[in-house]
Amino acid sequence: MKRLASVVLSLLFFFGTIFPVNAIEGKVYEVPVDMMHQSEKPDKYSMGNEAINHTAIVKEVDGRYEYKLQYKPLHFMDIDGQITNLFVYSDHDAKIKYEVIGSNIQNGEFTKEYTFKRDNKDDRVWVAVWVDAMDEIAGEGVGSGEQDAYLLFHWDEAKEINLKEDKGKVQKQREKKVNEVPTKDITIEVNGKIVNVDVPPYIKNNRTMVPLRFISEELGLEVDWNKDNREVTIGIGDPKLVLTTGENTIMKNDGVKMEIDVESEIINGRTFVPIRAIAEIFNCKVGWNDETRTVSIENNK
Incomplete structure (x- = not known):
């Protein structure tokens, strides 16, 4: 009997190694988010705030939290720009950061998606961004226009969702809407x-x-x-x-x-x-x- 139990455990270990168990996924949230200015003044937004999808998707995975952010091209000072690189600080005071690899998407006007993991439901995440137009203005090559900012997650307004039920509705954007929509172009x-x-x-x-x-x-x-x-x-x-x-x-x-x-x-x-x-x-x-x-x-x- 002991020998049989030993064989079963060995087989479980063998197949578990070849066919790893899927990551344990928990709750999924829609979390309102803003990109704030590095000065940390209240209600002072970063330039990138106009490009971000103001609804982030945060998912519990293996006891950690996976954050998904989407960005669209931005327009400022009559210049068109695109966020090309995103870095997340693991220690902002010590200036320790890592690059988040983005992927090309097509979700309406949003064309870039970045995914990173954190240990907690963080209210504030410090980031650094590269914008091609800012690099061009700085004039010293790629990354020369780098700017710090922080992502402010409004967990008090977060909503738990079911991805299967809400398919196609997950990436809702909290954009300010025009007060009146004309019936005919002006x-x-x-x-x-x-x-x-x-x-x-x-x-x-x-x-x-x-x-x-x-x-x-x-x-x-x-x-x-x-x-x-x-x-x-x-x-x-x-x-x-x-x-x-x-x-x-x-x-x-x-x-x-x-x-x-x-x-x-x-x-x-x-x-x-x-x-x-x-x-x-x-x-x-x-x-x-x-x-x-x-x-x-x-x-x-």
């Missing part, structure tokens, strides 16, 4: 000529919002974007305006602060501003044809 005319805008304008609180690039290209105004302060500066000399993303005021260079109906905002990595408020300050005449949904701008510059 047309913009400048000095009687129809202008093609690369990203469609939209209506918010009865105001037409246009991408920042439109201001510089079609109205001939110099535009500067300060990502640290999330400020847009329009114009040089007099007049000159400063808008802060998320605030419904415009600061003029003469120190006068103007209140506007709707604040500028960032959607899918693009900054949108209220065209009428800005155009009129620069002495442009703005009209609206409700029947044809057309914004007409007369720029005398």
Whole structure:
């Protein structure tokens, strides 16, 4: 009997070695996530926050936690960029980090997925990112534009999911949505000529919002974007305006602060501003044809 038991145990060990037991998987969570600025100031986001899928998938595997993050191409300062490399710090203070190998995916606008493991349900994970456009600006080769940031996981808002039941719905994105969706595209005319805008304008609180690039290209105004302060500066000399993303005021260079109906905002990595408020300050005449949904701008510059 002992000999038989010994043989059985040997066989179990043999087959268990050749055919390893599957990893023990536990719960799966959808966890809201933001990429925050390295300064650690509250509500100050990293540039990469506009590129991340704001719903991470975290899965328990063999007593550890597997984090899956997705990224899309980003757009800043009228430059298109792509996160090319992601590093995770095992010790941020000691600057010890390891590279996470990404994979190409096609989940809507998201094209990159990175997976890494942690021992715990971490609220904060320090990372370093390489962005090709930032490397080009830095001008010293690949990785020269490296920036630190930290991933802030909102576990208090996490939701346990069943991957089989929620197939196709797992990667929900908590993007800010446009307040009103027009039934017909908005047309913009400048000095009687129809202008093609690369990203469609939209209506918010009865105001037409246009991408920042439109201001510089079609109205001939110099535009500067300060990502640290999330400020847009329009114009040089007099007049000159400063808008802060998320605030419904415009600061003029003469120190006068103007209140506007709707604040500028960032959607899918693009900054949108209220065209009428800005155009009129620069002495442009703005009209609206409700029947044809057309914004007409007369720029005398």
